[in-house]
Amino acid sequence: MIANRAASSVNQFPELYAGLHRDAANFPVQYLGANVPQAWAAGAVFSLLQAILGLQPDAPDAMLYVDPVLPTWLSDVTLRDLRVGRQTFDIRFWLADGATQFDVLSGNPASVRRRETTVWSDLLKA
Numbered sequence: 001m002i003a004n005r006a007a008s009s010v011n012q013f014p015e016l017y018a019g020l021h022r023d024a025a026n027f028p029v030q031y032l033g034a035n036v037p038q039a040w041a042a043g044a045v046f047s048l049l050q051a052i053l054g055l056q057p058d059a060p061d062a063m064l065y066v067d068p069v070l071p072t073w074l075s076d077v078t079l080r081d082l083r084v085g086r087q088t089f090d091i092r093f094w095l096a097d098g099a100t101q102f103d104v105l106s107g108n109p110a111s112v113r114r115r116e117t118t119v120w121s122d123l124l125k126a
Contacts, residue, residue, distance in 0.1 A: 053077070053093060054117045059085035065115035068093045068100040078105070087111055 049055070052074070054067025064084045075095040082089045089107035093100055102125065104112050 012102045049079070050076075053079075056115065056117065057084045059113075062087060062111055064089065064112045065091075066102060066112065067115060067117040068102055070095050082113075 016118070052068065052070060053122060054065075054069065056065035056067070057063075058065065062085050066081070066088075070093060072095070078090065078092045080090045087098065087107055089112060090105040091102055091107075092105055093102045095101075102112075102114075
């Protein structure tokens with residue numbers, strides 16, 4: 001109920017909402033010190049894409065490694081103007097028979113390869 005009133009009053013869920021007693025006269029106000037949207041929230045979509053596509057850029061070697069695993073609710077994704085070093089790619093990822101496939105639509109296809117995602121803690125052990 002309170003969260004509903006907060007969202008409807010400011011057209012989105014506020015970053016901070018606390019300290020009001022429950023009665024009909026109270027209404028939420030925007031917290032002016034809040035950054036809307038929060039930087040971590042704005043960057044979340046890029047982190048999600050990097051995680052599900054297994055993007056591993058290697059700019060010094062002019063390579064992009066991928067280890068894509070699309071979830072069933074996201075069966076087709078096309079990235080446009082993806083930059084790695086001085087190269088730019090358009091890449092389509094899609095689900096086919098339970099496996100994620102990809103095709104380089106523009107850019108050098110030889111510079112994009114499938115490689116299992118590197119676990120950074122494993123690199124530190126080497």
